[in-house]
Amino acid sequence: MSRNNIKLGLKSLCVKYENRVVGTLALDKNKKVAFSYDEGWLADGFSISPFSLPLEEKVFIPEQYHYDGLFGIFADSLPDAWGRLLLSRVLKEHHIEQEITVLDRLALVGKNGMGALTYEPDYELVTTESINDLDYLSEQCRQVLQTAYAEDLDALYEMAGSSGGARPKILTHLEGKDWMIKFPAHVDRNDIGKLEYDYSLCAKKCGIDMAETKLFPSKECKGYFGTVLFDRDEKKNRIHMATAAALLEADFNAPCMDYHTLMKLTRILTGEKKQDIENMFRRMCFNVFAHNRDDHAKNFTFLYHKETDRWGLSPAYDLTYSNTYFGEHTTSVDGNGADPGEKELMNVGIKAGMKQKECSEILHFIKSTVAHDLREYL
Secondary structure: OOHHHOOOOOOEEEEEEOOEEEEEEEEOOOOOEEEEEOHHHHHHOOOOEOOOEOOOOOOEOOOOOOOOOOOHHHHOOOOOHHHHHHHHHHHHHOOOOOOOOHHHHHHHHOOOOOOOEEEEOOOOOOOOOOOOOHHHHHHHHHHHHHOOOOOOHHHHHHHHOOOOOOOOEEEEEEOOEEEEEEOOOOOOOOOHHHHHHHHHHHHHHOOOOEOOEEEEOOOOOOOEEEEEOOOEOOOOOEOOEEEHHHHHOOOOOOOOEEHHHHHHHHHHHHOOOHHHHHHHHHHHHHHHHOOEOOOOHHHOEEEEEOOOOEEEEOOEOOOOOEOOOOOOOOEEEOOEOOOOOHHHHHHHHHHOOOOHHHHHHHHHHHHHHHHHHOOOOO
């Protein structure tokens, strides 16, 4: 749909999966967004969010306002801070001053969101050619962050897709693969790309499931961190996914969760899959020993595998050195967010059904690996 045909102020929206109608979103008088499954989907579809939206013939209304009145599963489709900033700038650039609803935002995502859910009407705000000069794109991102102008604002907006997070990033196709490539924010250290790449290599060595990562070269810094998107399969089919924040309707901006909850969620959602439970334990240990304190509920994702009708833990992402404004882990460890250690890590693992010996071996291997491989950052 061209920009001239965009009609903002939407009151309802169609949700689709692989071109099938899943259901309808509708804005109510209290600015909450109700959802109901389509009759055809109820016959042979699946629950897109098992705890909040079971496969039932009813109108679901969210209890919270965490996500501007949306259920978390639909909020997962929306961009976070960087994408919101770009949208605001693009709307201003094209003299679109009307206040937009959360349904308008989903329509602007359309078919370009992360995961498999798509939305109609599908509003295409800009159409541009992709740019592959990463140093140039990084400079354009810097301009957006520090000034009110960027020469290729439309291209940045289109390439950003609906990716989450606060750091500038693009989604692009290079070397036959779909990548997410990150650029430094104005508060980041100059070697942030190399740091996150080194963290990804260390995480893999620690037995954590990761998508392919790469340090893309730069003439201006030590490189840009990139990771292959995991919401596509080998045939380029989109995979339905849900963050822990969405599944639990949790406010990811606040410290509202403990790793006990994440482990329990993993056990329930994956059907006690040992590999996923162990991998979540590894991620917890890595985050503690590698000082990744921004371990909020949107940084843990589950993928729905339609062939088996089962959920599984996604590859890990956003593993980097990070602090929080309150100085603690966003997700506490056995109740301790300030300075969790081996005792708390062991308690979480054992309560999740892991053997004490297994927890101890994994914990000490990750602790020593992180201390050796990431010593320049810690």
